[in-house]
Amino acid sequence: MKGSFITFEGIDGSGKTTQLNKLAESLRSAGRDVLLTCEPGGTPLGREIRKAFLETKQDVEPLAELLLFAADRAQHVEHLIRPALQAGRIVISDRYADATTAYQGAGRGFDLKLIESVIAIATNGLKPDLTLFFDIEPQLGIDRMAFRGENKMNRMDQESLDFYARVRAGYLRIADAEPSRFRVIDASRSVEEVADETLGIVTELLASV
Ligand code: TYD
Numbered sequence: 001m002k003g004s005f006i007t008f009e010g011i012d013g014s015g016k017t018t019q020l021n022k023l024a025e026s027l028r029s030a031g032r033d034v035l036l037t038c039e040p041g042g043t044p045l046g047r048e049i050r051k052a053f054l055e056t057k058q059d060v061e062p063l064a065e066l067l068l069f070a071a072d073r074a075q076h077v078e079h080l081i082r083p084a085l086q087a088g089r090i091v092i093s094d095r096y097a098d099a100t101t102a103y104q105g106a107g108r109g110f111d112l113k114l115i116e117s118v119i120a121i122a123t124n125g126l127k128p129d130l131t132l133f134f135d136i137e138p139q140l141g142i143d144r145m146a147f148r149g150e151n152k153m154n155r156m157d158q159e160s161l162d163f164y165a166r167v168r169a170g171y172l173r174i175a176d177a178e179p180s181r182f183r184v185i186d187a188s189r190s191v192e193e194v195a196d197e198t199l200g201i202v203t204e205l206l207a208s209v
Pocket residue numbers: 011012013017039040069094095096097099100101103104154156157
C-alpha cells in the first residue's frame with residue numbers, strides 16, 4: 001500500500017484530538033495530502049453505530065460493546081482507510097484497534113486472545129505504520145474532561161479512575177511489546193511541546209517511506 005497510516009491513542013482527556021488537528025495543519029501546510037478520521041464514527045454508518053451504543057442511556061452488554069466497536073472499524077477500514085492509503089494519502093485516525101486492546105481488554109477485562117481475534121477480523125490485518133500514545137496520569141485526564149463540561153460526556157467518559165488506570169496500563173503494555181510502532185509521548189506538557197515532539201516523530205516516519 002502506498003500511503004502512511006498513523007493512529008493517535010490516549011486515555012480520555014489526554015489532548016490527542018488537539019494534537020491531531022495541529023499535526024494535520026502542519027503536514028497540510030507542507031503540501032501533504034492528509035485524511036483525518038476517527039473511531040468510533042469515521043463513516044456515516046459508524047456514526048449511526050456510535051450513537052446507538054455510546055450516546056445511549058441503555059445498559060450495554062460488554063460483549064455487545066466490543067462487537068460494535070469492531071463493526072464500526074470494519075466499515076471504517078474498508079470504506080475509508082484502505083481506499084485512502086491505496087490513493088497514497090496520509091491517514092491519521094483518532095483511535096483505532098489499540099483502543100480495543102486497552103479499553104475492552106485491559107479496561108473491561110476481556111481475554112487478550114479473544115480481543116486479538118476480534119481485531120484481526122475487523123481490520124482484515126490492517127495495522128498502523130505508527131501509533132502515538134499521548135500519555136497522562138488518569139486523574140489529569142478526568143480533570144481535563146470535567147473542565148470541558150459534563151454535557152459533552154458520553155458513556156465511556158463516566159468510567160472510574162481505576163478503569164482509566166487499567167486502560168493506561170494496557171496501552172503501556174503495547175508500548176513494551178511493539179516499541180518501534182507504538183511511541184509514548186508525555187502529554188502532560190504544554191500543547192506546543194507535545195506538538196513539536198509529535199511533528200518530529202511523524203516527519204521521521206514520512207522521511208523513511
Ligand atoms: P470519543 O467521544 O470519540 O472520545 P475521544 O475523543 O476520547 O476519542 O469517545 C470514544 C470512546 O470510546 C473513548 O472513551 C474510547 C472508547 N473506545 C473504546 O472503548 N474502544 C475502542 O475500540 C474505541 C475505538 C474507542
